[in-house]
Amino acid sequence: DVRAALLEGGPDLLAVVAHGRHNGGAVYLELAPGEVLPLADMLAARPPRRLALVCCWGGAPPGDIPADPVSFGLVALLRGSHEVLSCLDELADTAEATMLVNRILHRLDRLPLPEAVRDASENLFKHPALRTQALYHWAPLVCLGAYTEGDAR
Structure with a gap:
């Protein structure tokens, strides 16, 4: 269960491929049809150490409308992830x-x-x-966080 x-x-490493969407500035992930994960749910999360978020708006809020000032990627770092891959725009x-x-x-x-x-x-x-x-x-993916040489193992 991804959620x-x-x-x-x-797991130590989790890759999430989902739709990142926004509704009136609130960003959420559509994990499956009818199953959404609001950004607010991440505020008490214990995310994996290494997290790949392959979804639109995972690393930054949409720039053309007022939106949540934080992103899934930043909240994951604040909640304990060491490395986060996320998108700064639509993928x-x-x-x-x-x-x-x-x-x-x-x-x-x-790696x-x-x-x-x-x-x-x-x-x-x-x-x-x-x-x-x-x-x-086609390549708005960025890495957030830090890692040490032994983290890939």
Whole structure:
């Protein structure tokens, strides 16, 4: 259960692929059809040490409307996560974004989150067509938090 793993702890590493949405400035995750997780529910959470939030608005509130001043990623750090991967914008539903996310997720078992993002990004930047596209649309993923050399193990 993703909700329980986010709120009550669980595995050391959790990857959540969900829809991030906002309603009148309130950000929430749509974990499954009809199952939402409001940001307020995270305020008492015990999230995993390493958390990958692959969802729109996971790392920052929408910039075009008044919104919650914090994000799922920041609250996860405040509640105990050491590393958080999250999105600063909407994550495009494109082949490029899917390739990037898949490359990152396949590296998480052996690399800290920042290294997984760097490795996957460098690999994709070798493709000339991707080098000219706006990054914010297909690669708005950032890492929050700190890690030490032994954290990936």
